[in-house]
Amino acid sequence: MSQDSPITPRATDYSQWYLDVISAAGLADYSPVKGAMVIRPHGYAMWEHMRDDLDRRFKDTGHVNAYFPLFIPVSFLSKEAEHVEGFAKECAVVTHHRLRAAKGGGVEPDPESKLEEPLVVRPTSETIIWHMYGQWIQSYRDLPILINQWANVVRWEMKTRLFLRTSEFLWQEGHTAHATSAEAMDEATKMLGVYTEFAREILALPVIPGVKSASERFAGALETFCIEAMMQNGWALQAGTSHFLGQNFAKAFDVTFQTQEGTREHVWATSWGVSTRLIGAVIMAHSDDTGLVLPPTIAPVQVVVTPIWKNDAEKADVMAFCEQVVAALKPTVRVKLDDRDMKPGAKYYEWERKGVPLRLEIGPRDVKQASVFAAARTGGKKEGMPLEGLAQAVRAKLDTIQGELYTRALANQQARTFRPETYAEMSAALDGGGFFLVPWHDDATAEQKIKDETRATIRCYPIDAQAEAQGRTCFYSGRPATHMAIFARAY
Amino acid sequence: MSQDSPITPRATDYSQWYLDVISAAGLADYSPVKGAMVIRPHGYAMWEHMRDDLDRRFKDTGHVNAYFPLFIPVSFLSKEAEHVEGFAKECAVVTHHRLRAAKGGGVEPDPESKLEEPLVVRPTSETIIWHMYGQWIQSYRDLPILINQWANVVRWEMKTRLFLRTSEFLWQEGHTAHATSAEAMDEATKMLGVYTEFAREILALPVIPGVKSASERFAGALETFCIEAMMQNGWALQAGTSHFLGQNFAKAFDVTFQTQEGTREHVWATSWGVSTRLIGAVIMAHSDDTGLVLPPTIAPVQVVVTPIWKNDAEKADVMAFCEQVVAALKPTVRVKLDDRDMKPGAKYYEWERKGVPLRLEIGPRDVKQASVFAAARTGGKKEGMPLEGLAQAVRAKLDTIQGELYTRALANQQARTFRPETYAEMSAALDGGGFFLVPWHDDATAEQKIKDETRATIRCYPIDAQAEAQGRTCFYSGRPATHMAIFARAY
The missing domain is CATH 3.30.110.30 (C-terminal domain of ProRS)
Incomplete structure (x- = not known):
C-alpha cells in the first residue's frame, strides 16, 4: 500500500492492519534483501528515544558500552553445545573476501579468496565476547565486567514480519562477568527490573516479568527471565530477556580467575537484550484504526502546530502567533510547525497517522484570545489552552496521554x-x-x-x-x- | 604488551608508540577475526562523545537518521561501474544461510543453504540506499532527502592498524538526494564545513579542508572533498570526506523525479562520512611518551579526584571533602573519584596513561584550606583551586587545555x-x-x-x-x- 492508502480496520484483519499502520506512518519498508527491513526516519527516531533512555538506565546501574566484531569464527559457535544447536540453523555465513568479474557480466565470489575458516555474522555475541573476556580476566580484581553493546545482529528467518521478526535487527546485548553465582543472578534479575520499568514508564506497556520454562530458555542459559506484553488482539509478545548463564560460557572458553583466597574458579555470566522488536510491540499495543498511536516519551514529534487561515492578512497574524507558540514549547517539548500550504484536514489526517500525541490548532480567533485549541491523539474533547503557561499545560497533557495509554493497555491485559x-x-x-x-x-x-x-x-x-x-x-x-x-x- | 608495560617513546618507534598508547589506555584490542578490532569501553566512550556531537550537528543542519540493511545483493554493486571497481576487491561475501554438523566435529556451511545470489556485507551503502530512494522519490515534492546512518561497515584489509585501518569499522554515512546539481554541491560543501568545525572544535585538530585529485576520489563520485589532519610525525591522515556524486547513482538505479515543470530528471546526490578512524587521529595528534592525551570535549573522564591520606583520621576528613568536590563538579563535568586503596603515584600513572585532562589531588592540607591541587595532563605548574567557584574554575581550565591542544597541533602543522x-x-x-x-x-x-x-x-x-x-x-x-x-x- 502507499502512504496515503486507507488502513485496514483491526477487526477485519489484524495482521494487515499492523502492516498498514507501519506504512501509513512511514516507519519501515521491506528491502530487496530477503527478510531485512529498512527502518525509515520516523521509525528510527522512535528507536533513538528508546535507546537513549535505556542507555541512561544501563549507565546508572554501572554499565559501560563497548564494541565487538560482527564476524565470529564458526569454530567459536561450536564451543557451547546448546548454543550452536540454537543458532546454527539461522546463520549468515561469510565464505569469501573478494569478488571478481563473472563471465557474462556482473561479479561473483572469487574462488581464490575463500576463507580458511568461514565466519558467521553474529546472531548474538556470547562466544566472541567470552573469548575476549578470557584475555581480560585474570583475578577477582578484574571482576565484575559490566559491558553492554549496541549492535546489529542477523538471524536468518524464513517467515518475517516488519520489526517483530526480521533477518537483521538492531539491539543491545549486555554481557557481564562475575565472581560468584549469587552476584550473576542478582545482575540478571536487576536487568529484568530495568526492562520492566522501562517498558512501563517509557513504552506504556504493562509487561509481566517472569521466568521462562526450560524449553523456552536461551540456548546456553541456566535460567531465562523475560518481560511479556499483551497486544490488542490478546496475543503475547516477548519484549526483553535477561539470562543467567551460570558458568557455561566460561567453561566453553576456559575463562577462570584467581579468587581472593588464591584458588582458580570459572567466571559466572549473564546476558540480556532488547531489540527493535519493541517498536513492533508499541505499534501493536497502542495504535488504532486511524493509524499509529505513540507514547509521548518516544514520539519523534510530540506536538504539531497547525495554523489555519483564510487570507493573507489572517495568515500573517496566525503565523506570528504560531512562532510564539513554538518558541514557548521548543525548550522542553519536541514540537513541529506544519506551515505547508495544505488544507488543515489533510494535515490532521497525516499527523494522526504518524501518531503525534498532541495537535495544536491555531486560527484567527485563537490568536485574538491568545490561546490554542489542543486535540489529543487519544481522543476526548478538544481543549483551549492559553499561551500563558502553555509549555506547562502541554507537558501535563502529554503526561496525561502517556498515563492513558498505560491504563488502556493494562485494562486490556486484565480483561483478557x-x-x-x-x-x-x-x-x-x-x-x-x-x-x-x-x-x-x-x-x-x-x-x-x-x-x-x-x-x-x-x-x-x-x-x-x-x-x-x-x-x-x-x-x-x-x-x-x-x-x-x-x-x-x-x- | 600488557596494560602496565612501559610505552615506547615516539622518537624510538612511532608506530610501536601508537600501539602502546592504545594498549596502556585500554582503548582497543585485536580480535580473533583477522583485521577486526574490539573497541574497549574507554575507546568506545570517546566514540560516543564524538557521535553525540556530530549527530547534533547533523540534526541542526536538517538531517534525520535511518537504518538500511547490512547486506547488499552482489548485482547491486555492479550497477555503478567505478563503484564496483573500487569495492569488489575487499568485500566480505555471504554465500550460505545455515550451518550443519561437520564430519569429525564442529560445524560447516550447509551446502543446501547456498544463496541464489551472494550478498556482500556493506563496504558503504550507496547502492542499497539508492535502490530504496528509487521507491521513495516520485516528484520534486519528495526532495530533498537528507538521511544519515550510523552503522558498521566491512572492507577486507590485508594490512591493518587499530582504528586507522580495520576490516570492520563504525562510521556514519550521509546520503542525500536533490533536485538540482547546485543544491547537491551546496550540501557536499556544507558537510565539509560541518566536519571541519567538528574536527577543530571538538577534536582539537586543525584540519585542512580541500578537494581530492581525480585519482584519490571516492569510487563513483564526481568530486570528493576532504579534511586532512597532520599527525605528530608529519604524516597526513584523511579525517573525513564529502562526495558530490552527480547523477551517477541515480542513473545506475534509474531514480528520476517529476520536476515542477512536469519534466522527468535524474536525481542529484551526495554522500559523506567519518569513522572510528578519528579515534586514531586524536591519539596520534595529541598523545605523548607518557600515554594518551585527550581533548576534554571527548574525554570519557574529564577530571579525576585522587584523595591522599596517611591514617584513618585523615582519610575520613579527606574523603568527606572529596565527596563535596565531586558533588560540586558532577552537574557540569565528567568527574570520577578514585577511592581505591592504592598509592597516589600509581593512580596518577594510570590516569595519565588514560589521558584524563585534569587531576585534582586532595590531601589533609587541602581540606584545611578548602581547596584542591590541580594538575593538567598537558603539563605546567600545578594550581591551587578553592572549593568556592570550583566548577567554574575547572571548566575554564578544561577550556584552556582544549585550546592548548589545538594550538600545539596547529604549531606542529605550520612548522612542518x-x-x-x-x-x-x-x-x-x-x-x-x-x-x-x-x-x-x-x-x-x-x-x-x-x-x-x-x-x-x-x-x-x-x-x-x-x-x-x-x-x-x-x-x-x-x-x-x-x-x-x-x-x-x-x-
Whole structure:
C-alpha cells in the first residue's frame, strides 16, 4: 500500500492492519534483501528515544558500552553445545573476501579468496565476547565486567514480519562477568527490573516479568527471565530477556580467575537484550484504526502546530502567533510547525497517522484570545489552552496521554487474562486471544503437546503469581502444581 | 604488551608508540577475526562523545537518521561501474544461510543453504540506499532527502592498524538526494564545513579542508572533498570526506523525479562520512611518551579526584571533602573519584596513561584550606583551586587545555608545512615528514610516478590556497599550475 492508502480496520484483519499502520506512518519498508527491513526516519527516531533512555538506565546501574566484531569464527559457535544447536540453523555465513568479474557480466565470489575458516555474522555475541573476556580476566580484581553493546545482529528467518521478526535487527546485548553465582543472578534479575520499568514508564506497556520454562530458555542459559506484553488482539509478545548463564560460557572458553583466597574458579555470566522488536510491540499495543498511536516519551514529534487561515492578512497574524507558540514549547517539548500550504484536514489526517500525541490548532480567533485549541491523539474533547503557561499545560497533557495509554493497555491485559479450570476450557477460548494463567506441573513433553494442539506456549512463570501455585493441581495433568504459568499465542 | 608495560617513546618507534598508547589506555584490542578490532569501553566512550556531537550537528543542519540493511545483493554493486571497481576487491561475501554438523566435529556451511545470489556485507551503502530512494522519490515534492546512518561497515584489509585501518569499522554515512546539481554541491560543501568545525572544535585538530585529485576520489563520485589532519610525525591522515556524486547513482538505479515543470530528471546526490578512524587521529595528534592525551570535549573522564591520606583520621576528613568536590563538579563535568586503596603515584600513572585532562589531588592540607591541587595532563605548574567557584574554575581550565591542544597541533602543522621549489627538494625532505604545498599541474600519470618514487600522495588541493596557483608553474613538470596541492605521506 502507499502512504496515503486507507488502513485496514483491526477487526477485519489484524495482521494487515499492523502492516498498514507501519506504512501509513512511514516507519519501515521491506528491502530487496530477503527478510531485512529498512527502518525509515520516523521509525528510527522512535528507536533513538528508546535507546537513549535505556542507555541512561544501563549507565546508572554501572554499565559501560563497548564494541565487538560482527564476524565470529564458526569454530567459536561450536564451543557451547546448546548454543550452536540454537543458532546454527539461522546463520549468515561469510565464505569469501573478494569478488571478481563473472563471465557474462556482473561479479561473483572469487574462488581464490575463500576463507580458511568461514565466519558467521553474529546472531548474538556470547562466544566472541567470552573469548575476549578470557584475555581480560585474570583475578577477582578484574571482576565484575559490566559491558553492554549496541549492535546489529542477523538471524536468518524464513517467515518475517516488519520489526517483530526480521533477518537483521538492531539491539543491545549486555554481557557481564562475575565472581560468584549469587552476584550473576542478582545482575540478571536487576536487568529484568530495568526492562520492566522501562517498558512501563517509557513504552506504556504493562509487561509481566517472569521466568521462562526450560524449553523456552536461551540456548546456553541456566535460567531465562523475560518481560511479556499483551497486544490488542490478546496475543503475547516477548519484549526483553535477561539470562543467567551460570558458568557455561566460561567453561566453553576456559575463562577462570584467581579468587581472593588464591584458588582458580570459572567466571559466572549473564546476558540480556532488547531489540527493535519493541517498536513492533508499541505499534501493536497502542495504535488504532486511524493509524499509529505513540507514547509521548518516544514520539519523534510530540506536538504539531497547525495554523489555519483564510487570507493573507489572517495568515500573517496566525503565523506570528504560531512562532510564539513554538518558541514557548521548543525548550522542553519536541514540537513541529506544519506551515505547508495544505488544507488543515489533510494535515490532521497525516499527523494522526504518524501518531503525534498532541495537535495544536491555531486560527484567527485563537490568536485574538491568545490561546490554542489542543486535540489529543487519544481522543476526548478538544481543549483551549492559553499561551500563558502553555509549555506547562502541554507537558501535563502529554503526561496525561502517556498515563492513558498505560491504563488502556493494562485494562486490556486484565480483561483478557483468564483463569481456566481445565485444558479444554483454555483450548476453546484460545482463538479469542488472551493470557491463560494456570497452575502447572513442569513437564516439557506436555508443554510440546499443548503447543502442537493449540499453538499456545508458556510465555512465562510470572514472578508475582508463583505463591498461588502452592497446594494446587496442574490444570493439564492433575499432578501437584510446580508453577503458575501463563499460556498464550505469541508473536 | 600488557596494560602496565612501559610505552615506547615516539622518537624510538612511532608506530610501536601508537600501539602502546592504545594498549596502556585500554582503548582497543585485536580480535580473533583477522583485521577486526574490539573497541574497549574507554575507546568506545570517546566514540560516543564524538557521535553525540556530530549527530547534533547533523540534526541542526536538517538531517534525520535511518537504518538500511547490512547486506547488499552482489548485482547491486555492479550497477555503478567505478563503484564496483573500487569495492569488489575487499568485500566480505555471504554465500550460505545455515550451518550443519561437520564430519569429525564442529560445524560447516550447509551446502543446501547456498544463496541464489551472494550478498556482500556493506563496504558503504550507496547502492542499497539508492535502490530504496528509487521507491521513495516520485516528484520534486519528495526532495530533498537528507538521511544519515550510523552503522558498521566491512572492507577486507590485508594490512591493518587499530582504528586507522580495520576490516570492520563504525562510521556514519550521509546520503542525500536533490533536485538540482547546485543544491547537491551546496550540501557536499556544507558537510565539509560541518566536519571541519567538528574536527577543530571538538577534536582539537586543525584540519585542512580541500578537494581530492581525480585519482584519490571516492569510487563513483564526481568530486570528493576532504579534511586532512597532520599527525605528530608529519604524516597526513584523511579525517573525513564529502562526495558530490552527480547523477551517477541515480542513473545506475534509474531514480528520476517529476520536476515542477512536469519534466522527468535524474536525481542529484551526495554522500559523506567519518569513522572510528578519528579515534586514531586524536591519539596520534595529541598523545605523548607518557600515554594518551585527550581533548576534554571527548574525554570519557574529564577530571579525576585522587584523595591522599596517611591514617584513618585523615582519610575520613579527606574523603568527606572529596565527596563535596565531586558533588560540586558532577552537574557540569565528567568527574570520577578514585577511592581505591592504592598509592597516589600509581593512580596518577594510570590516569595519565588514560589521558584524563585534569587531576585534582586532595590531601589533609587541602581540606584545611578548602581547596584542591590541580594538575593538567598537558603539563605546567600545578594550581591551587578553592572549593568556592570550583566548577567554574575547572571548566575554564578544561577550556584552556582544549585550546592548548589545538594550538600545539596547529604549531606542529605550520612548522612542518614546507614549500619546496623543486621535486628534488621535496623528495629529499619527505623522510622527515610534513605537508609539501606546491603549485601543481593536474596529471594522473605524474601523480602515480611521484607516489611510486616517494610514497607521497596528493592529500588535497587546499581550498584556502587555490588563489595562489595563478600564474605559477608546476613544481614537477614546469607547466602552468592548475592547483596548489599538498603532497605528504599518509596513513
